[in-house]
Amino acid sequence: MNSLEQLRQAEQALLEIFSGIDTQVKHNLKRVLDAFRNHRVGAHHFAGVSGYGHDDLGRETLDKVFAEVMGSEAAAVRVQFVSGTHAIACALFGVLRPGDEMLAVVGSPYDTLEEVIGLRGKDQGSLIEFGINYRQLELTPEGTIDWQALSTNVTENTRLVLIQRSCGYSWRPSLSIADIEKIVHLVKQQNPNTVCFVDNCYGEFIETKEPTAVGADLMAGSLIKNPGGTIVSAGGYVAGRADLVEAAACRLTAPGIGSYGGATFDQNRLLFQGLFLAPQMVGEAMKGTYLTGYVFDKLGYPVNPAPLAPRGDVIQAIKLGSAEKLIAFCKAIQQHSPIGSYLDPVPDEMPGYESKVVMAGGTFIEGSTLELSADGPLREPYVVYCQGGTHWTHVAIALEAAINAIGSAGD
Known part of the structure; x- marks a missing residue:
């Protein structure tokens, strides 16, 4: 089965979960709207x-x-x-x-x-x-x-x-x-x-x-x-x-x-607007984590959380088992990012981190992990942490490339 077919199969299997996420987005957006209304937010607050x-x-x-x-x-x-x-x-x-x-x-x-x-x-x-x-x-x-x-x-x-x-x-x-x-x-x-x-x-x-x-x-x-x-x-x-x-x-x-x-x-408008958009963006990122976990579990990789388990954050971890696969995975994500797609992620020291870290982050805001990114420390057992995604369809496109780059767990 090729990578595109694997993703289509995953999308079908996750339809009910995706629908539940949409319901939750609506609930969370309502509490944001209620707060905006209760405090009479207007253009003068920008x-x-x-x-x-x-x-x-x-x-x-x-x-x-x-x-x-x-x-x-x-x-x-x-x-x-x-x-x-x-x-x-x-x-x-x-x-x-x-x-x-x-x-x-x-x-x-x-x-x-x-x-x-x-x-x-x-x-x-x-x-x-x-x-x-x-x-x-x-x-x-x-x-x-x-x-x-x-x-x-x-x-x-x-x-x-x-x-x-x-x-x-x-x-x-x-x-x-x-x-x-x-x-x-x-x-x-x-x-x-x-x-x-x-x-x-x-x-x-x-x-x-x-x-x-x-x-x-x-x-x-x-x-x-x-x-x-x-x-x-x-x-x-x-x-x-x-x-x-x-x-x-x-x-x-x-x-x-x-x-x-x-x-x-002069950031007030963005701060208000970002809060308004947050429930929807988080919902899309959650769909992306489910899609990632489902596909790579089928490929034989240990994943955390489990494919159908409830989410506690916007992070999906995959135990890749080698530095080569960790770097190749991040490279595929970077190549399918909107910003800096021509760059190759290279493991390097990062302030505050104990190990060298390889990071794919072709995001509009530097370090924005609600946009699609992937990173991991260069240490055993070589786990990649996938985060964010402004829309799950972008995650699907990037995952297709990542599957082709590293193959199944036995490859």
Whole structure:
């Protein structure tokens, strides 16, 4: 069976799942529209403020709209956040103080957080260097949360629990909203004062609720992932309890300024429009992950999540087994990207990552992982992580080339 026929077969098998995704998109879009209407968003909110950014009506209204959509008390949506990692770091440094403990409950954190915590690197002002104690609960051998350990490991000194929703570069299921709600419940039973913080990158609009709507105290993410709808140029957000959002904003700007400063550089229209587009774009990306998982499972490759399993983020992992196949896969995706299709991905060092990374990212916004991209660290077992896709048909075209480039698992 050729690659085109394999994809057609996959599309037919996934019709019911695709229809369910469309229903969810409609539900999520309705909550976005409700928030826009409740806060009377108008064209006057697109105007920006220069300099300090004081009294930016558009920015202030966007924060309120975003908070309502996310089911949280408050939010700070800012182009000054360099990345999701930056937003997460601001949240962690905002909440934690010397002597506090941070407990990661879903195994090892994403590579880019290791230097923030202080697990790699030195003399950069990591959490550990500021006297924050760090522990992590390992996953079970099956790659799932160790619920038994979680129910007994939160102490009086555990100021913050880190919950990474996405699998990141780990071979584990990404967390569902039900998983996050259960984690929060177990943590609060042991210490009601512990802050439950969620790294929400790649997870927004995957389900019909967000972590802060089911009890998480604070979360953070990137605007060049899901909530930017593929059109926001840069930035990130924090959302949750009002006092914790303000504490994170004080780390982004300065104590006394917090969320009240920060010019928006005439980006307000894109920020509003990106949020409006986000449910649809995430829906298309989810269809792309199902298509990718289904086809490569049929080709004999281990895939995570499983072909028909519910999604926890916009990432589909495929265990390719060799550096040659990882590079060839990324090369095929790059050649079928709208931007830089003539470029060859080459493994290289990347800031914040432990291993060399090969990355296909022919996206309109640099690093936008809600647009179609694929990457993976050059280390065993050579897993490629496929992300995003503004429309699943683009994913299908790129996958046809990737199948032809690497063949089945036995090739």
